[in-house]
Amino acid sequence: MAYRAPRIEDRGALAKWFEPPAIGAMAPGTKIIVYSLLAIWTLFVLFPIYWLLITSFKSAADVNNGPFFIPFVDYQPTLQAWRDLFVLDWQDTIRAYLNSMVIAVCATALCVLIGSMAAYALARITYRPNLVTILIFVAIAAGVIYTAFALGFDWRVSAAVGAALFFFLARAIGRRYKIHLGNGDILFWMISQRILPPVVVVIPVYMMFQSVGLLDTHIAIILTYAVINLPIVVWLMYDFFDSIPKDLEESAQLDGATRIMTFREIVLPLSRAGLAAVTLLVIILCWNEYLLALFLSTTEAQTMPILVSAMNAGERGILWWTMSAVIIVMIIPVIAMAAVLQKFISKGILLGAVKG
Amino acid sequence: MNVQSNISATQSAPAEQRLVSETARSLKLQGLNKHYGPFHAVKDLSLEIEPGEFLVLLGPSGCGKSTALRMIAGLEDITSGAMVIGDNDVTHVLPKYRDIAMVFQSYALYPHKTVAENIGFPLKVAGASPAERDAAVKDAASQVQMEDYLHRYPKELSGGQRQRVALARAIVRRPAIFLMDEPLSNLDAKLRSFMRAELKHMQQTLGVTTVYVTHDQIEAMTLAHRVAIMRDGVLQQLGTPTEVYDNPANKFVAGFMGSPPMNFIKGSLSGGTFTSAYGQVSLAGYADHDNVSVGFRAEETSIAGPDKGHFSGIVFSCEMTGHETIVTCEMDDGHAIVRAAKDYSIPMGAEIHLTVDPARVCVFDESSGVRIRPETA
Numbered sequence: 001m002a003y004r005a006p007r008i009e010d011r012g013a014l015a016k017w018f019e020p021p022a023i024g025a026m027a028p029g030t031k032i033i034v035y036s037l038l039a040i041w042t043l044f045v046l047f048p049i050y051w052l053l054i055t056s057f058k059s060a061a062d063v064n065n066g067p068f069f070i071p072f073v074d075y076q077p078t079l080q081a082w083r084d085l086f087v088l089d090w091q092d093t094i095r096a097y098l099n100s101m102v103i104a105v106c107a108t109a110l111c112v113l114i115g116s117m118a119a120y121a122l123a124r125i126t127y128r129p130n131l132v133t134i135l136i137f138v139a140i141a142a143g144v145i146y147t148a149f150a151l152g153f154d155w156r157v158s159a160a161v162g163a164a165l166f167f168f169l170a171r172a173i174g175r176r177y178k179i180h181l182g183n184g185d186i187l188f189w190m191i192s193q194r195i196l197p198p199v200v201v202v203i204p205v206y207m208m209f210q211s212v213g214l215l216d217t218h219i220a221i222i223l224t225y226a227v228i229n230l231p232i233v234v235w236l237m238y239d240f241f242d243s244i245p246k247d248l249e250e251s252a253q254l255d256g257a258t259r260i261m262t263f264r265e266i267v268l269p270l271s272r273a274g275l276a277a278v279t280l281l282v283i284i285l286c287w288n289e290y291l292l293a294l295f296l297s298t299t300e301a302q303t304m305p306i307l308v309s310a311m312n313a314g315e316r317g318i319l320w321w322t323m324s325a326v327i328i329v330m331i332i333p334v335i336a337m338a339a340v341l342q343k344f345i346s347k348g349i350l351l352g353a354v355k356g
Numbered sequence: 357m358n359v360q361s362n363i364s365a366t367q368s369a370p371a372e373q374r375l376v377s378e379t380a381r382s383l384k385l386q387g388l389n390k391h392y393g394p395f396h397a398v399k400d401l402s403l404e405i406e407p408g409e410f411l412v413l414l415g416p417s418g419c420g421k422s423t424a425l426r427m428i429a430g431l432e433d434i435t436s437g438a439m440v441i442g443d444n445d446v447t448h449v450l451p452k453y454r455d456i457a458m459v460f461q462s463y464a465l466y467p468h469k470t471v472a473e474n475i476g477f478p479l480k481v482a483g484a485s486p487a488e489r490d491a492a493v494k495d496a497a498s499q500v501q502m503e504d505y506l507h508r509y510p511k512e513l514s515g516g517q518r519q520r521v522a523l524a525r526a527i528v529r530r531p532a533i534f535l536m537d538e539p540l541s542n543l544d545a546k547l548r549s550f551m552r553a554e555l556k557h558m559q560q561t562l563g564v565t566t567v568y569v570t571h572d573q574i575e576a577m578t579l580a581h582r583v584a585i586m587r588d589g590v591l592q593q594l595g596t597p598t599e600v601y602d603n604p605a606n607k608f609v610a611g612f613m614g615s616p617p618m619n620f621i622k623g624s625l626s627g628g629t630f631t632s633a634y635g636q637v638s639l640a641g642y643a644d645h646d647n648v649s650v651g652f653r654a655e656e657t658s659i660a661g662p663d664k665g666h667f668s669g670i671v672f673s674c675e676m677t678g679h680e681t682i683v684t685c686e687m688d689d690g691h692a693i694v695r696a697a698k699d700y701s702i703p704m705g706a707e708i709h710l711t712v713d714p715a716r717v718c719v720f721d722e723s724s725g726v727r728i729r730p731e732t733a
Binding site: 245247248250251252253254255256257258261265266269270 | 429430431451452456457458460462464466467468477478481482525529
């Protein structure tokens with residue numbers, strides 16, 4: 001049979017429903033399906049927030065006799081939960097709120113600062129760490145810890161002996177083996193730290209801060225959060241820095257700029273969008289983190305997620321109404337920040353850099 | 357390879373009248389080598405460039421010309437050899453102390469800075485006062501006719517305009533050496549030939565020492581005071597465009613320069629006669645050689661009658677370009693290209709006879725590509 005080009009009159013019923021009537025248009029059938037799915041998804045996403053909002057204005061009786069969906073119709077809203085939160089227990093609430101703010105902001109700042117510098121270095125400098133030297137270091141570090149903590153030697157002596165041994169062995173043995181790792185290996189090693197489930201390291205981290213007497217302090221949680229989120233920052237910012245054309249930096253270098261100047265004048269302004277996105281991501285992760293905060297804080301450094309979970313441990317059973325109010329208070333700053341940072345996460349900043 | 361002798365033969369640049377800027381410096385490369393691990397990218401490159409000279413580094417992609425330029429700029433370290441700008445040895449000196457400016461193939465304009473900020477960046481880095489900077493930026497911008505665009509961003513400019521901004525940023529500081537890495541290759545054909553003329557004009561009025569890298573032999577021919585042709589990291593020939601065109605040092609140079617390039621026919625030389633499967637021509641003064649290749653340029657070849665021509669071939673295509681007709685003949689492994697008058701026409705597949713100028717043909721050793729010169733000149 002000879003080939004015949006398809007003609008518009010020959011369209012079947014299915015094509016009439018699901019074939020776009022014109023280029024760039026949407027077929028009626030597709031439209032119905034897509035918008036129905038979107039509507040369902042919207043309900044699915046927004047309903048919990050709506051439920052939180054109305055629950056925070058319910059009394060204990062309304063919650064227990066419910067479910068009631070529409071305020072003023074199904075039940076009479078009350079400010080009881082909000083009064084509990086900001087009048088009765090205001091010290092706890094405000095403290096947790098401030099703790100969360102301070103910890104999230106400081107940890108994020110620290111993490112993004114260190115992480116972006118590391119990412120920039122990985123994107124622009126070729127490292128060739130010697131595998132054998134690394135293994136020697138790991139073995140000696142393990143030996144130092146073992147002798148100091150298990151065998152009871154003075155840790156200063158162990159550390160000094162270990163350092164001396166490392167430099168000796170690194171020069172004597174490490175240099176002979178030419179097995180080198182590259183930037184990709186370093187990057188993968190970093191992200192592998194994030195693959196590890198946090199619950200695995202919770203006990204060691206707890207013991208570490210216990211031994212230096214930093215439990216239930218801001219500094220302990222800030223340091224922990226900064227460290228656990230470093231891999232994400234390095235990974236994302238590496239990609240971002242890598243996409244900035246090298247020509248721009250070489251050009252700046254030829255124009256006489258130092259490395260620091262190049263970073264400040266060229267790289268930083270161009271990576272503003274990436275930094276904003278990463279900052280937002282890390283701050284949300286810090287803001288919502290529960291497990292580590294549970295172990296590292298008791299009262300003084302308690303954060304919002306801990307406060308929320310404390311609501312279901314009261315003598316009066318689970319305080320759904322207060323819990324809802326706390327959660328609403330907790331999500332407001334995240335939404336506000338996302339709105340502010342959104343402006344920076346604009347595309348096309350690199351447009352016009354290198355191509356005609 | 358018989359490269360060194362060819363270089364020394366053409367080492368001295370012609371003493372033509374040339375404007376030289378006060379800031380322009382000479383550049384000497386002495387036996388530069390660049391290794392990337394086992395890969396030898398640039399092999400023993402030696403060049404001397406006079407103040408105010410326009411030198412073009414020409415070669416196919418991957419020949420080491422860009423690496424050589426990056427070594428001059430200081431963006432790549434020099435494995436061995438020495439480099440002198442003016443009287444200063446700068447072999448291992450950081451780029452910022454070399455007093456060079458570079459125009460990148462991609463232009464490398466800072467997208468978040470305006471045209472004025474882009475042009476003024478080298479001065480800002482150097483710590484010039486805003487007033488000084490302003491004056492210099494205006495001056496540089498006017499040299500490239502961009503003074504009306506100072507407050508635009510690069511993304512709002514066309515390719516040609518971006519190119520001008522990149523040029524202005526390079527000249528604003530009056531560098532000792534001016535480097536350009538294929539600056540015209542991102543422009544469309546029409547704009548490219550226009551910017552080529554602009555570049556030549558600007559280089560001559562400014563009198564800056566310029567090293568220009570390109571793979572386009574037309575750019576090299578038109579712009580350069582001298583051309584350095586490279587292949588596989590080795591300098592093949594250094595000379596004025598005319599020398600390189602008329603007197604190629606080897607088959608590679610002969611085949612690379614000119615559009616259309618030189619035509620070649622393989623054959624043998626004996627008793628002062630070159631014989632090939634396509635005809636013969638008497639070349640007096642050449643020693644006997646079994647395996648040679650004779651090269652002749654399209655414009656030095658004419659179409660002859662059936663019994664008069666030196667070589668004969670089959671017409672492959674006949675193209676009228678407007679001011680002339682280009683006839684391509686099937687001959688040897690490849691094609692030979694001949695220019696004819698605009699009203700000349702010959703059907704495809706017809707036999708064609710060519711006459712060459714025996715005094716102008718070049719003879720090359722087919723296996724090594726080295727030029728063979730007549731023993732009695």
